[in-house]
Amino acid sequence: MIRMRDLRKDFSVRVPAGRLRREKRLVSAVDGVSLTIEPGEMVGYIGPNGAGKSTTLKMLTGVLSPTSGEVSVFGLTPVPQRTRLALRIGVVFGQRSQLWWDLPLRESFRLLRHVYQVPPAEHEQRLRRCREMLDLDAFLDTPVRQLSLGQRMRGEITAALLHGPKVLFLDEPTIGLDVVSKQAVRSFLAELGATGAVTVVLTTHDLADIERLCDRLVVIDHGRVVHDGTIEALHARYGSRRSLVVDLDSPLPAGFVLPGTSVAGVEADGHRVTFALDETSAAAAVAGLVAVASVRDLSVVEPDIEDVVARLYRAG
Template identity: 70%
Template sequence: MNVIEARGLRKEFTVTKPAGRLRRSRETVPAVDGVDVAVEEGELLGYLGPNGAGKSTTMKMFTGVLTPTAGYLQVCGLEPVPQRTRLARRIGVVFGQRTQLWWDLPLRESFELARHIWRVPAAEHAARLRLLRDRLDLDGFLDTPVRQLSLGQRMRGDLTVALLHAPRVLFLDEPTIGLDVVSKQAVRAFLTELRDAGDTTVVLTTHDLADIERLCRRLVVIDHGRVVHDGTLADLHARYGSRRRVEVDFEVPVAVSFDMAGVSVESHAGDRVVFSIDGTVTTAGALVARLSESGPIRDLRVTEPTIEDVVAQLYASPSAEAARAPEPRG
């Protein structure tokens, strides 16, 4: 069963541009241009794209904040804008750079206020809060005012607020942005549990490919308002050749003269060698194991491709050029 279904979804904005020294012209610009996407019950979908691709506009249409210009859209069996109040009780939303918590109140009081806003029965609220307190390790700061919490603690609090009313769909916009490594791991571990439980559908937007690799079995890539990939991350890497970079510093200058499938040498200067690897063919671990035979390693760095890198390579392909070409009108 599809909990989200969009067909031909389009959103246009009218912008004003200079048309001379004293004149202005109005132009209609599509931010989302014919998106087709269906999300099944319990799925965790990665919704990706570079800045300005149309991700946030799509999320706002999904949540009833923006009215589509054209197309078909249903979320939880409802039309998001006309039935926004009913939809709000069935979805949760978390924005990485904003909070739903009350700044000067202890975290516990934010949860209690959320219970009244969503009209959740006290017993149901208490049971769900107990579960979330345990999974997100909240007990150490439940009585701390929100303004005194770290960014990672606030994110865990926001996830709790978004899930206290047991939504069918959770929309996450950059949930790990700005978090330290430990906090990122805690959020990812929780989202993995949520995905594996299968009772909450999650739509995740992020620029962090590590989030996608650890969490999403399927991703949709959007750019210029159009879907340019719908499938797995492995499919994306395999089709468009996005690659990791592995920088290795040896204790002494070495000669690297071996062949590994999916591995190429970008540069080699004395004791430093930079490799490019295709993660779908050879892993960084396999490469390092092979390199250890060449000499003792002093330092090692693995650089992940950014989503901008992936999309740039995707767009270099002829099929992607055709996908984003404007359709003839008339």
């Protein structure tokens, strides 16, 4: 569905070279990215600010021409075949709108039907599904300029899907949304991804989106891919471990060692202890603990993906 080989995008910028002089310098926003994305995949594409995420999406959609390398979507080269490609992809950029600012949302959808020449029955069927899943009916007749950010983003996602694209590019779709709107967008995208009918490439700084929606995670830093795989593989690669938090009736004996774990923290005068599960399961750790201590309560804490990704960036 999507192929990139040694994809590169350089920009020429002017930087100070003295009090009155500036010189040109070449900056690589994308530096040799090679990826293949299969039909039906939902891929999280993440990285720090300036890593090259949005630049990659703009090359995939035909907005920017690559400096070098190869890129194809549906076998089409995005820039020279941009018109043909536009009929087969949907795009949502969080800071850009494809809706008509002074028209009611319903009229924007109607105009998009004519732009993409979608048969009325198909348009109505897709719009009905989006209205139900994204709860659009309450503001369909409201001018776009009067919509809240969450309402407008739900409208943007609908607009991107009304012509039946096979690939959906989402750049920060939940940025700045309230909890209700964010939940609505995530639920809709989760159901869309579960059908396998649309390939989704999602960039976001909200890692909860990635955990909820994406089976595959691509991390880019300084224009280069530093991880391509599952979230579980990322945890394994960077030594993420689950933790066992136990509340005890009395502190553990001095020098106590629980096999396969290490003590990550002690609180409340020794009555709460956190064990990192290094080389054992939670069940084995609990069994070993209750044999020597009176346990009042316990919980298993999954590793925090934000902490893992932050460590990955620092390592890069």
